Amino acid sequence: MSTPERLIESTQELLWERGYVGTSPKAIQQRAGAGQGSxxxxxxxxxxxxxxxxxxxxxQRTALAEEQFSAPGTAVERIADYLRRERDILRGCPIGRLTQDPEVVADPVLRQPVAETFEHLRGRLVAVLTEGQALGELDPTLDVVNTAAMVVAVLQGGYVLARAAGSTEPFQQAAEGAIALLAARQLT
Amino acid sequence: MSTPERLIESTQELLWERGYVGTSPKAIQQRAGAGQGSxxxxxxxxxxxxxxxxxxxxxQRTALAEEQFSAPGTAVERIADYLRRERDILRGCPIGRLTQDPEVVADPVLRQPVAETFEHLRGRLVAVLTEGQALGELDPTLDVVNTAAMVVAVLQGGYVLARAAGSTEPFQQAAEGAIALLAARQLT
DNA sequence: GTCTATATACTGATAGAC
DNA sequence: GTCTATCAGTATATAGAC
Incomplete structure (x- = not known):
């Protein structure tokens, strides 16, 4: 891989692990195997x-979500699959992590990709839920925008609870709690 | 207020705003109006x-939650009130914020108060939900542990979405989405 | 208890040789 | 493109006077 690519990748990892203020040029260089001048x-x-x-x-996250939601199944199945997907839960979310960096949130240019990622994800979930309603699978009185926001929030909050507990358990409980409530709105 | 108290309070604020690595002794001293040696x-x-x-x-957070849940009302009303409570949403959660600091999560002594705060909160919600079931207000087949974790996750994830969007709207949508799903499990 | 002086390492970068 | 030298500023203290 080229040096610029390795530098970007190292920065991605460090921002995920340590945030903006915790990521030094020196650490980026060492992880990328590149010198200062380079x-x-x-x-x-x-x-x-x-x-x-x-x-x-x-x-990358948007592409991953796009791939996930193109799978077959009912609306509730697809959302359940999304929430139960294999994840490195204790590492947290590489995008959600950035919302805790004041330097990122305060800078419109740095914040924009973060905002767009979540907007896209919520939009994709709105589409899945709306489709479920159109197919008569889901209660048509369900507010799809609020429900989509709830699903993404459960995911992001699940990471927070898991890291606080030092265990993946609360993440899974929160996910199953949301899935059960959603499943109850399916039409039989 | 005494100097040690002012130092603790300043550190609380800085940890909330900037995290562990972003909080320097110098900044703490300046905010507290205390000198280096002091x-x-x-x-x-x-x-x-x-x-x-x-x-x-x-x-402080645990005391606040305790106060909140001692209010009257049905289980769903009390949880809805909790989720809709006046909050400084864009500032995020002072406890949840700490789960993004590797130095806090990696140190059992620093992580423990964070873990306990969320354990207590989930326990309190389990009690509210169980009480609702015992009083015949809530569907008895609801898994109270998973549902409690979901409620806390919606809150924490709501902060993440709001900060990403630079707007409180996704927080409120997620909260209303969760409240609507919970309300559907009430027995009439 | 508070202050000033001092110290080592790291941060984030620039300059110029190769 | 990459390397080494250099730099002003900050991080995180310790020492000792007052």
Whole structure:
């Protein structure tokens, strides 16, 4: 892989693990196996590298979600599959993590890819739920926008609870709790 | 207020806003109006101050939750009130925020107050839901443990979505989505 | 208890040789 | 493109005077 690519990838990992303020140019260089001069040749500095890394992470997550939701099944099945998907729960969400960095949230350019990732995800869930209603699988009185936001929030909050507990259990409980409530709105 | 108290309070605020790695002794001193020597006289260093601040924040949040759940109403009403409570949503949760700090999560002593705060909160919600079932208000087939975890996750995830969007709207949507699903399990 | 002085390491970058 | 040298500023303290 090229040096700029390795630098971006290392920055993605470090932003995920340690956040913006916890990620130093030196650490990025060491993880990428690149020298000081090399990094500053390809990127103006830490903010430019962070932007490239955040955009890359956002694209990757959106592509992953797109793939997930193209699977077959009823609306509730597809959402349950999404919530139960194999995840490295204790590492947390690489996008959600960024919402705790004041430098990211305060900068419209850095925040935009994060905002778009969640907007896209919620939009995709709205589509799945609306389809379920159109097919007569789901209660048509269900508010699809609120329900979609709830599903994404359960996921992001599940990561928080799991990391607090040092265990994946609360994540799974929250996911199953949401799935059970959704399943109760299926039409038989 | 005494100097140690002001130092703890300043550390609480900075940990909330900027996290462990983003909080420097110098910034703590400035916010507290205390000098270098004064801070190191009262506390061994940053780790000790952080521990005191985290414990304090955990106690305060637990007390707040305790107060909230002692209000009257049906199980669903009390949970809805909790989710709709006046909050400074875009600032995020001072406890949930800490789960993104590797230094906090990796240290059992620093993580413990965070873990206990969420355990207590989920336990309190389990009690409210169980009471609702015992009183015949709520569907007795509802899994109270999973549902309680879901409610806390919606809250924590709602903060994440709101900060990503730069707007409180997704938080409120997620909360209303959860409330509507819960309300559907009430017995008439 | 609080202050100033001092110290080592790291942060984030620039300059210029190769 | 990559390397080494250099730099001002910050992080996180310790020492000792007052």
């Amino acid at each position: 990094m500053y040749h390809h990127f103006k500095g830490k903010p430019e590298l962070a932007l490239a890394a955040i955009r890359r992470s956002a694209e | 801070m190191y006289h009262h506390f061994k260093g940053k780790p000790e101050l952080a521990l005191a601040a985290i414990r304090r924040s955990a106690e």
